[in-house]
Amino acid sequence: MFKIMLIEDDTTLFGEIKTRLSQWSYEVYGVSDFGRVLQEVHELGPELILIDIQLPQYDGFHWCRQIRAHSNVPIIFLSSRDHPMDMVMAMQLGGDDFVQKPFHFEVLIAKIQAILRRVYDYSTERVELRSWQGATIEFVKNLVTLQDSSVLLTKNEMLILKILIEHKNTIVSREELIRSLWDNEHFVSDNTLTVNVNRLRKKLEPLGLEKYIETRTGQGYIATEEVDL
Structure with a gap:
């Protein structure tokens, strides 16, 4: 219970x-x-x-x-x-x-x-670590670490980041993010997602990572990362 x-x-x-x-x-x-x-x-x-x-x-x-x-x-x-x-x-x-x-x-x-x-x-997912822009993402701990600095995210912030980096360099629609975070978009204000994404960016600022979460107007959000050829 x-x-x-x-x-x-x-x-x-x-x-x-x-x-x-x-x-x-x-x-x-x-x-x-x-x-x-x-x-x-x-x-x-x-x-x-x-x-x-x-x-x-x-x-x-x-x-x-x-x-x-x-x-x-x-x-x-x-x-x-x-x-x-x-x-x-x-x-x-x-x-x-x-x-x-x-x-x-x-x-x-x-x-x-x-x-x-x-x-x-x-919190029980098997995948616990992922690398993005040189940072280590610890999903279970809600922790993002770059060199000697770390920031602690809330569950919503980490879930947004997780979804975006799993689809890095690909636009994720606002609707998809809302469904993933709140299950039923009919109960959620569109502004709620905007506030959560902005809060995520603010948390990532000390690591210099906020600029890699980009807004694509009228489409959604994208986590960018250079791809080695």
């Missing part, structure tokens, strides 16, 4: 979500102290986190930033706020998805299932 931490201060909504997720055999845990969210995440070790933006003491953005400094656990934001910048901020801070309240539970469960399937099936 997967453990899900639901960081939500609305007790009624918390109870409704917990009841529905329990029917799908997920173990759902809440937060006892909203000033110790990071510590409680570490103590529980959840496989996925659902987090509201508006929380007591510190907002969900703050806690996402704190969690991402220590863990790559998948994070889905829940929010009644509908400003596009909220979604952009959530993704830039390391969120894996964003669900706006009020939501249909079927949409939430579809997103949860897609992320868990992608993250925890993906």
Whole structure:
């Protein structure tokens, strides 16, 4: 059974979500102290986190930033706020998805299932290492190393990079990437992919690799690498 931490201060909504997720055999845990969210995440070790933006003491953005400094656990934001910048901020801070309240539970469960399937099936893949532009890509560790420098990617960032370098020097359409990351493109904003790709490039900047992830307007993205003849 997967453990899900639901960081939500609305007790009624918390109870409704917990009841529905329990029917799908997920173990759902809440937060006892909203000033110790990071510590409680570490103590529980959840496989996925659902987090509201508006929380007591510190907002969900703050806690996402704190969690991402220590863990790559998948994070889905829940929010009644509908400003596009909220979604952009959530993704830039390391969120894996964003669900706006009020939501249909079927949409939430579809997103949860897609992320868990992608993250925890993906982590068992046999191929662990790949070379690209002189860098070593460690899929299981979500690590990119070039010479003496390394950067740690989130699951989504690594999956995007994995798909692109498996098709290096070939354009991968936005639709293909969205299907690979989120299974059902009908539930995903096109801007979500853009934010994730931009975040990947930002992570690769210290290694000087960001310029090799190119946008082909109206087509998709391409990871370039010179081919020895």
